[in-house]
Amino acid sequence: xxxxxxxxxxxxxxxxxxxxxxxxxxxxxxxxxxxxxxxxxxxxxxxxxxxxxxxxxxxxxxxxxxxxxxxxxxxxxxxxxxxxxxxxxxxxxxxxxxxxxxxxxxxxxxxxxxxxxxxxxxxxxxxxxxxxxxxxxxxxxxx
Amino acid sequence: xxxxxxxxxxxxxxxxxxxxxxxxxxxxxxxxxxxxxxxxxxxxxxxxxxxxxxxxxxxxxxxxxxxxxxxxxxxxxxxxxxxxxxxxxxxxxxxxxxxxxxxxxxxxxxxxxx
Numbered sequence: 001x002x003x004x005x006x007x008x009x010x011x012x013x014x015x016x017x018x019x020x021x022x023x024x025x026x027x028x029x030x031x032x033x034x035x036x037x038x039x040x041x042x043x044x045x046x047x048x049x050x051x052x053x054x055x056x057x058x059x060x061x062x063x064x065x066x067x068x069x070x071x072x073x074x075x076x077x078x079x080x081x082x083x084x085x086x087x088x089x090x091x092x093x094x095x096x097x098x099x100x101x102x103x104x105x106x107x108x109x110x111x112x113x114x115x116x117x118x119x120x121x122x123x124x125x126x127x128x129x130x131x132x133x134x135x136x137x138x139x140x141x142x143x
Numbered sequence: 144x145x146x147x148x149x150x151x152x153x154x155x156x157x158x159x160x161x162x163x164x165x166x167x168x169x170x171x172x173x174x175x176x177x178x179x180x181x182x183x184x185x186x187x188x189x190x191x192x193x194x195x196x197x198x199x200x201x202x203x204x205x206x207x208x209x210x211x212x213x214x215x216x217x218x219x220x221x222x223x224x225x226x227x228x229x230x231x232x233x234x235x236x237x238x239x240x241x242x243x244x245x246x247x248x249x250x251x252x253x254x255x256x257x
Contacts, residue, residue: 037209048248054182
């Protein structure tokens, strides 16, 4: 690791091009978390329109039931599935599941925790997110 | 509160929310997606007390999980006594505000004030 690498700050921390798929998962976990929190706040506001009565609710539904609205919703579905599946992987890892047995650190010092089991977990989260997104699009545009 | 306890709450709220949100989404698929979002159907959902209780639980679980997640992200970016206190209390206030606003919708609709 060079000295310059330490000076990169947040940019260096979130750079997905280094340290393998685990860093990509770390970045996607945070981005999906922030995206879902933003959606959750919007959803709470959106559903409060029911208090405006039938006319107010229908007006709001008309405003969000657009192609753009459906695309945003499908991205939310993908974020939700990725965050859930990867979150379960992280929880299992924190609980010591699938991280391997502690051994003497020998060259080339491959971390036992960054093994194929967790890599499969990350790729599975991505694939399931894509499948859920396609299903969501089919449901929303199929009507 | 100890960070280890907060993380246990974070994971607990996540697991509980996954189960309840799954039920919430499946309710949208019991009929056509667009039909399930019609005023009468949404109103009927809110007026069904067990479902309203479930919505309230989802609201609390996701608000706690979401704002604690935001707090963790912000604390990873920067540290400092004042900054950490501001982030923690800021997230707590935002969480309480969101729960209060969401609860208002659930309670008022359930009581027929919509």
